[in-house]
Amino acid sequence: xxxxxxxxxxxxxxxxxxxxxxxxxxxxxxxxxxxxxxxxxxxxxxxxxxxxxxxxxxxxxxxxxxxxxxxxxxxxxxxxxxxxxxxxxxxxxxxxxxxxxxxxxxxxxxxxxxxxxxxxxxxxxxxxxxxxxxxxxxxxxxxxxxxxxxxxxxxxxxxxxxxxxxxxxxxxxxxxxxxxxxxxxxxxxxxxxxxxxxxxxxxxxxxxxxxxxxxxxxxxxxxxxxxxxxxxxxxxxxxxxxxxxxxxxxxxxxxxxxxxxxxxxxxxxxxxxxxxxxxxxxxxxxxxxxxxxxxxx
Numbered sequence: 001x002x003x004x005x006x007x008x009x010x011x012x013x014x015x016x017x018x019x020x021x022x023x024x025x026x027x028x029x030x031x032x033x034x035x036x037x038x039x040x041x042x043x044x045x046x047x048x049x050x051x052x053x054x055x056x057x058x059x060x061x062x063x064x065x066x067x068x069x070x071x072x073x074x075x076x077x078x079x080x081x082x083x084x085x086x087x088x089x090x091x092x093x094x095x096x097x098x099x100x101x102x103x104x105x106x107x108x109x110x111x112x113x114x115x116x117x118x119x120x121x122x123x124x125x126x127x128x129x130x131x132x133x134x135x136x137x138x139x140x141x142x143x144x145x146x147x148x149x150x151x152x153x154x155x156x157x158x159x160x161x162x163x164x165x166x167x168x169x170x171x172x173x174x175x176x177x178x179x180x181x182x183x184x185x186x187x188x189x190x191x192x193x194x195x196x197x198x199x200x201x202x203x204x205x206x207x208x209x210x211x212x213x214x215x216x217x218x219x220x221x222x223x224x225x226x227x228x229x230x231x232x233x234x235x236x237x238x239x240x241x242x243x244x245x246x247x248x249x250x251x252x253x254x255x256x257x258x259x260x261x262x263x264x265x266x267x268x269x270x271x272x273x274x275x276x277x278x279x280x281x282x283x284x285x286x287x288x289x290x291x292x293x294x295x296x297x
Contacts, residue, residue, distance in 0.1 A: 001198045004056045004065035007031040008139055013164045014188055015069045021088070022202050030065045032056050036074075057083060060191060066198045068191045072184030072219055075191075077227035085191040086203055087219040088212055092160040092186040093240065095120065097128075098174040099154045100147055105173050111153035114143065118236045118296060120156045122258035123179045140165055144172075160186035180238035180256055183222035187215060214243050217273070221253055225277050229290065236296055251276040257284060259292030 001022075005015040012029070019027055036051035052074045059065050061082055072087050079085070097113075099105045107113075109129045114136030115121055124130035136143055136152065140161050147155050159176070162169070192199035206212050221241035231237050239255035253276050254267045264287040268280030284290070 001025050001027045001067065002030055002065040003027055004030045004032055004059045004068040006037060006052060006056070007033050008037065010140060010161055010165055011069070011071075013166075014071065017164065018069050018088075018188065018190060021206075025198070025202070030059065032059060057191070060193055063193075066192065066196055070189045070191060072187035072189040072223075073182050073233045075184065075189050075223070077183075077223050077232055082193060083191055084194050084199075085189045086199075086206065087184070087187045087189050087216040088206065089187050089215040091215055091219075092158075092163060093181050094159040094186075095156050095177045095179060095181055096159050096162065096172070096174045097154055097156055097177055098144070098147060098172055100150065100152070101173050103153065103173075105175050107154065107175075112151075114147070114152040114155040117156070117182075118234060119182055119238055119258065122236050122263070123177075123238070124156070126258065126263055127177075127179060140167070158185055180240050180254065182233050182237075183226050183239050184219050184233070187219045210247075214248050217241075217248075218243060221251065221273060221277060224273075225253060225255070225280060228277065228281055229284065229293075231293060235293055237293065253277060253280045255280065255284070257287075257289040257292045259295045262292070264289050264292065 003015055005011045015029055032055055034052050034055040039051060053070055053076065056068045057080055060068055097107065107128050109131050111132065113124055113130050113133045115133060116135045116137065121133045124133050136146065136155060140157060143155055143157065146152060218241040222239045225239055226232060236258040237255060239253065241253040244250045244252055249271050250269060251271065251273050252269045256263055256265050266280050266283040266287065266289060268276040270276040270279065
């Protein structure tokens, strides 16, 4: 089985993790430097995260690989007509606020905070009262090095990425943020052509695992909500889906939309996925959430 992936350290670690889930299957890793990687290497921070995916999708379509591994949050909400995917975990949704080693892990409003995410920028403004949020580029290791070199007082990173890179949390000066995060954060996605024989084989086994089905279904809910309102992981929106109750019968989706000067919360709950999503969108629209999203355009 040929596995396409980005060539970054984190992407490769995620691919190794996927390999561990199919130990009996011989594999070969195909590393691809995507347009997103090129933009990031040039110091760009404001670009569509689909740039991390589109080149790999092209490889799949042309049969250059059998499957591809992505961070679920980078996956476009709109599916390619020739491709399908399955979300898998375990899942760690949290963001971490990591401070320089020489200062106390207590946020002060004038601290220089590094993040390239619009959602995180607006959450820092509304929840932390941050007044000095600036862009930061590079992979996880690079960002931590920039932090400890004194370029920033603190930065925000996803807990899942730090875990997969086996970063020593005892060596980090951090606090866990309790905010909602973006759709798919902490989850991985395996993508494949719809008729791929390898994918059909391992997915048959995966789909029998209740916990993995829940992770896939929750992430799919989050992505579907974004698709319905025309948003993406670049938008100023946070969303979280949960299946609760006996056998996950209750489908709950909560979120927040961040405008320039205010934010709103929304929620939907039902035993039916579509009803839960539509109820959440109705609340979002009734609170002028779409107008708040468009304030950033």
